Amino acid sequence: MPKQLNTALLQIAGKTSGALIELDSVTKQYPNQPVAAVQNFSMTVQPGELIMFVGPSGCGKTTTMKMINRIIEPTSGSISIDGRDVLSLDPSELRRHIGYVIQQIGLFPHMTIAENIGVVPKLLNWSKEKTADRVHELLTTVGLEPGDFAHRYPKQLSGGQQQRVGVARALAADPPVMLMDEPFGATDPITREKLQAEFLRLQASIGKTIIFVTHDFDEAVRLGDRIAVLSNRSQIEQFDTPANILASPANEYVSSFIGLGTAIKRLVLIPVTAARLGPASAAVAGGTTVRTTDSLRDALDSLVLTGLPALAVVDELNKAVGSISVDQISAVLGAEVPILTPTAEA
Ligand SMILES: Nc1ncnc2c1ncn2[C@@H]1O[C@H](COP(=O)(O)OP(=O)(O)O)[C@@H](O)[C@H]1O
Ligand SMILES: [Mg+2]
Numbered sequence: 467m468p469k470q471l472n473t474a475l476l477q478i479a480g481k482t483s484g485a486l487i488e489l490d491s492v493t494k495q496y497p498n499q500p501v502a503a504v505q506n507f508s509m510t511v512q513p514g515e516l517i518m519f520v521g522p523s524g525c526g527k528t529t530t531m532k533m534i535n536r537i538i539e540p541t542s543g544s545i546s547i548d549g550r551d552v553l554s555l556d557p558s559e560l561r562r563h564i565g566y567v568i569q570q571i572g573l574f575p576h577m578t579i580a581e582n583i584g585v586v587p588k589l590l591n592w593s594k595e596k597t598a599d600r601v602h603e604l605l606t607t608v609g610l611e612p613g614d615f616a617h618r619y620p621k622q623l624s625g626g627q628q629q630r631v632g633v634a635r636a637l638a639a640d641p642p643v644m645l646m647d648e649p650f651g652a653t654d655p656i657t658r659e660k661l662q663a664e665f666l667r668l669q670a671s672i673g674k675t676i677i678f679v680t681h682d683f684d685e686a687v688r689l690g691d692r693i694a695v696l697s698n699r700s701q702i703e704q705f706d707t708p709a710n711i712l713a714s715p716a717n718e719y720v721s722s723f724i725g726l727g728t729a730i731k732r733l734v735l736i737p738v739t740a741a742r743l744g745p746a747s748a749a750v751a752g753g754t755t756v757r758t759t760d761s762l763r764d765a766l767d768s769l770v771l772t773g774l775p776a777l778a779v780v781d782e783l784n785k786a787v788g789s790i791s792v793d794q795i796s797a798v799l800g801a802e803v804p805i806l807t808p809t810a811e812a
Pocket of ligand 1: 530
């Protein structure tokens with residue numbers, strides 16, 4: 467590899483928090499296909515942003531993502547990371563500096579968990595000690611006790627645990643960019659919610675630039691700083707924050723993709739403290755409580771589950787600071803409580 471390219475890679479690699487990604491008129495035409503899989507895709511992703519690509523199966527999400535780490539070569543257009551043209555960099559070297567997590571996880575079955583996580587550090591010639599320390603740190607980060615898990619084989623782990631190892635492996639060399647293709651798609655809903663919550667906590671501390679593909683709009687709302695709603699040939703129908711997309715979908719396509727229940731989806735984004743809380747005395751003493759760090763969606767869940775008219779809201783010291791009811795949640799949304807009128811045949 468020519469020296470200046472090597473330096474470019476080192477600059478990308480040396481920057482571990484986040485990098486600027488720019489795609490300019492990127493097109494992918496697979497051979498013998500009537501239409502392009504991705505057509506004139508342009509997007510700028512700021513350092514440290516978590517961008518969700520959401521769209522139906524076959525719309526071009528995976529193809530768009532795989533062109534960034536050059537698993538797929540674009541037919542035309544340009545892609546740069548921190549201003550460096552990725553097409554000028556050595557592809558296998560580039561991939562070592564971009565974390566990649568996929569739904570099928572792709573752990574090597576004959577390698578232990580520690581060896582799986584250490585794959586890229588090994589390729590980068592890290593010392594045994596440095597690699598072992600990193601593996602230990604990452605297993606702890608993703609909530610797997612190193613003493614228990616490091617020496618197991620992938621098949622001795624549950625799907626959710628394997629997925630955590632996949633995330634740890636992608637983070638091993640502390641890459642500035644992470645590409646994640648439906649990483650939690652194969653897990654059951656409860657495991658998925660757990661993985662999402664862990665992932666948000668992790669991203670808050672590592673601040674990578676992340677492109678995350680999903681076909682689940684709710685996952686996009688929960689995780690994304692911004693969401694790109696894609697239609698066929700990876701056309702961007704809307705690219706904005708979750709709150710803005712929910713409040714004003716750009717067109718019919720986006721509305722239908724959001725689906726029903728916009729108000730409930732918006733509640734995920736609003737903290738309990740945004741509501742005008744009632745007096746603490748309005749809540750049943752000793753009943754279920756809601757934390758000040760919870761979302762209005764969490765509060766609504768608890769209200770529905772308990773059937774109580776109001777729940778106490780408690781701070782981090784478990785001290786009641788007020789109470790919340792359905793009316794106060796509605797007031798935040800600026801909505802009337804809908805009244806269902808019985809139909810004629812009822
Ligand atoms: N290797 C390939 N050869 C030909 N067509 C492909 C290939 N990979 C994907 N496609 C087609 O490109 C389009 C986009 O696929 P993909 O990027 O995998 O979509 P998504 O990830 O959104 O489901 C689809 O129509 C798919 O059939
Ligand atoms: Mg895909």
